[in-house]
Amino acid sequence: MIPIVFDNCRGWLHEGPSSRGVVICGAHGFEDLCARSSLRLLAEEISSRGVPVLRFDWRGTADSEGDGEAPHRVATWLGNIGEATRKLVEETGVTEIALVGLRLGALLALEAARDILPTRLALLAPPASGKALGREIEVMSRIFQGKPGAAEDAGFDGVSSAGFRISRATLDDLALVGSRRFSGAQSGEVLLLSQHEGSPLADKLTATGATVKAEVFEGYAEMMCDPTASLPPVKAIRRIADFVSEGAVARAVAPARARACGESALSTPTWREDAARFGAEDRLVGIFCEPAAGARDKKAVVFLNSGGVYHIGWARMFVDMARDLAVSGVASLRMDLSGVGDSPSPTGPDRAPLYDSSLRADVEAAIDWLEARGLVDVSLFGACSGAYQAFHAAIEDKRVKKIALVNTVCFVYGPVYAMQINAWRRTKAADTGMKLASAEASAEGAPQGARALLFQLAKKLAKAGLAQATDATFAIRRRLPGLNAVERWFEQLAMRGAEVLLIYCENDPGLAELERHIGARSRTPNPLPGVRTAMIADADHELTPRSARKELGAALDAFVTKARSA
Secondary structure, three states, X not given: OEEEEEOOEEEEEEOOOEOEEEEEEOOOOHHHHHHHHHHHHHHHHHHOOOOOEEEEOXXXXXXXXXXXXXXXXXXXXXXHHHHHHHHHHHHHOOOEEEEEEEOHHHHHHHHHHHHHOOOEEEEEOOOOOHHHHHHHHHHHHHHHOOOOOHHHHHHOOEEEEOOEEEXXXXXXXXXXXXXXXXXXXXXXXXXXXXXXXXXXHHHHHHHOOOEEEEEEOOOHHHHHOOOOOOOOOHHHHHHHHHHHHOOOOEOOOOOOOOOOOOOOOEEOOOEEEEEEEEOHHHOEEEEEEEEOOOOOOOEEEEEOOEOOEOOOOHHHHHHHHHHHXXXXXXXEEEEEOOOOOOOOOOOOOOOOOOOOOOHHHHHHHHHHHHHOOOOOEEEEEEEOHHHHHHHHHXXXXXXXXXXXXXXXXXXXXXXHHHHHHHHHHHHHHHHHXXXXXXXXXXXXXXXXXXXXXXXXXXXXXXXXXXXXHHHHHHXXXXXXXXXXXXXXXXXXXXXXXXXXXXXXXXXXXXXXXXHHHHHHHHHOOOOEOOEEEEEEOOOOOOOOOHHHHHHHHHHHHHHHHOOOOO
């Protein structure tokens, strides 16, 4: 997997000796968060069959440069596909192209096929048209409208879904995509995987004379339900890889050319970013961001995954925070732990690990990588499960100077937490499906079904029972000397001079978790030596509102850049 930069986009090249190459066009926003690991697995599967693959981030999204909510992005994104194709040809010498697109990427790949004329075209869960996609984005946004801070999007001329904004001008341009006959689909065979039996788009393409194989996308709901609950669609991945590699001709290939230092870097006047590979066999992947003039004071922050959200963070907030830190002279590494995003799991495809103790070795490898570059004043940043990993990595690795923990819901992982997480993951696909149906029904004025209401009630009762069990367990431990490991760990960090910043959103479940361990002191600004707390109002657990993310970024900047407390 080789880092690639083109057209101000970040990409990854998976090599192979075939004369056919594949360009993967990904999804957008929340759907991109859910599908990132699966598309990396797809690229690896295709590459293992000898076919080179280039996957990339759209301009203004993920690790690419630019602002995702800028107007008229459709023309830019179509240009990205063309430039990705040219880059793949330049790097590998392939003589024919296959395009694979998921959701938004499927729609744009179909449009770009008019100029590229691909030999194979795989459309994964494509919307029937650009106008249909716009409606689906509106429906998805309704699911998140009940979250705190949603009202701040009222002044934005467009749609916000899970904190990802897309402008009205871009939606209007999307509505034009698919409004005419698709002429590029006739250049080769088309595989169309849809969520359900029967596809209006398949019928439309067949009517134009295209050769279309329409099939059901096995495992789609489990992949797209949530980034943390997502399960890779293994059967579909193999089917797609079979399709795009069928008939590909192998050829003699010269060894991969040596790439000059910095060739895969993106830069602006304020920051510079390059890919990082580290850990055993360079298996771990991250993006290293530094000030354009170089880091000051040898400071660096390591951003750890929140659940299964890959290294850009929810609503791309890690990217924004890293680039803002660079303005303050601080470098950062936003990394993927094993099994998340671009970092493969040594045990094979599965749901992203969250609280596994083996992940602390990944954090240690990241610190080693930074230290080798002279960045020895290292801080760790984590939210939710990332906060748990940051906390325990800091306890074990004395090189860590500061840790910022956001909405920590677990300090001591055990069977009660495992039960709750497993139950949540098993039901998430069905829950998301019901929410989508409910949002669509509310848009049409239809009442919510009784099954959905009962499902929500059952979830609340289960959570309440688990919370009571957890409260009872830690109430005993807090009162008996020697059993409160959490307080003891905080004391160990303070004794060696490490500082801890605990950040919570108002009414977050993590506040109750902190109180379980240290009692009423949790409600004070300085509950323990070396520990400070800060609160963010009008925000959900993920910090979806833009104002909350900006406040979080400012708090992290101040914590990392200020002089160490006396």
